[in-house]
Amino acid sequence: MSFHLRLKAAVSGACLAAACLSAAPSLAQNRAADLREQVGAYVKPSNAARLEVLLRQLRDEGFTPSVETFEGGGRGEPIQGSNVVVTLGEGPKEILLTAHYDAVKLRDGTMSQGVIDNAGSVVALIEAAKILREAPLSHRIRIIFFDQEELGLIGARKWIEAHGIANVAAVVNSDIAAYGDTMMYGQNNGPQSAFVTRAVQELCAERAMQCVGFPVYPPSDDRAFSAAGAPVVSLGFQDEVGAHQMWLAFNGGEANGLAEGFVPQVFRLIHSKDDAMEAVEGEAVDLAGRTYAALIQKLDAHLR
Numbered sequence: 001m002s003f004h005l006r007l008k009a010a011v012s013g014a015c016l017a018a019a020c021l022s023a024a025p026s027l028a029q030n031r032a033a034d035l036r037e038q039v040g041a042y043v044k045p046s047n048a049a050r051l052e053v054l055l056r057q058l059r060d061e062g063f064t065p066s067v068e069t070f071e072g073g074g075r076g077e078p079i080q081g082s083n084v085v086v087t088l089g090e091g092p093k094e095i096l097l098t099a100h101y102d103a104v105k106l107r108d109g110t111m112s113q114g115v116i117d118n119a120g121s122v123v124a125l126i127e128a129a130k131i132l133r134e135a136p137l138s139h140r141i142r143i144i145f146f147d148q149e150e151l152g153l154i155g156a157r158k159w160i161e162a163h164g165i166a167n168v169a170a171v172v173n174s175d176i177a178a179y180g181d182t183m184m185y186g187q188n189n190g191p192q193s194a195f196v197t198r199a200v201q202e203l204c205a206e207r208a209m210q211c212v213g214f215p216v217y218p219p220s221d222d223r224a225f226s227a228a229g230a231p232v233v234s235l236g237f238q239d240e241v242g243a244h245q246m247w248l249a250f251n252g253g254e255a256n257g258l259a260e261g262f263v264p265q266v267f268r269l270i271h272s273k274d275d276a277m278e279a280v281e282g283e284a285v286d287l288a289g290r291t292y293a294a295l296i297q298k299l300d301a302h303l304r
């Protein structure tokens, strides 16, 4: 969709200004196209190359990210990993906004393009960071881009090992956020997380956003934090039908009404060759970024 918008913009540049005014893309369309392009930059043959893209995008926006390396790797030989952290604001307690930037290795040995899972979230977090650095905050906010989620939440576990969670007031994690206007949130991160999911529900109501709460939600880096006892919510975006189908697949039990062997679309896309730019909508990344920033601000005020 955004590809056609950019094509239109290029064509309009070649014709008479007066005749082309009506064909010029709006600011919102330009913004969506830009965000989509930023997501596309993560299509790289290695996670080391994705790390370079992340650092460049952060520095281009005026942030000074720190890189925290760790000895990781899943089963087998150790692989060095790199978590990337941007810190905003001051305060004795901190709120974390997190997403993994690594992509999964496919069965044929090549890398997934990893745009739905999870470059969309990464770009949304950068957008949220841009909003939050202008906001009055009473907590330190750490925006953390984890490595090696796909190898078993290793980047998140190593961060917890290194820093502990004593000062962590709340964690908001994003995994899968590249298309659709429906926000999903997990409700299975323990009783200590109830106030975080409540903040999500309040935000959804205030913004009249379509949101779907999942009593059972698939794991991401949030599980490393809930295992350590931290209050955490895991968020994601997709289209409304897909979100409800996924709800039924995880929460509907035997009589979920889904056809025999049905796999929700998002699970046909991720961890496959189909996790590709065709599915990515800049508008969804924009919505995710603004929503995450608003949630952090709500938690910051609530936890004051």
Ligand SMILES: [Zn+2]
Pocket: 100, 117, 118, 149, 175, 176, 220
């Ligand atoms: Zn993921």
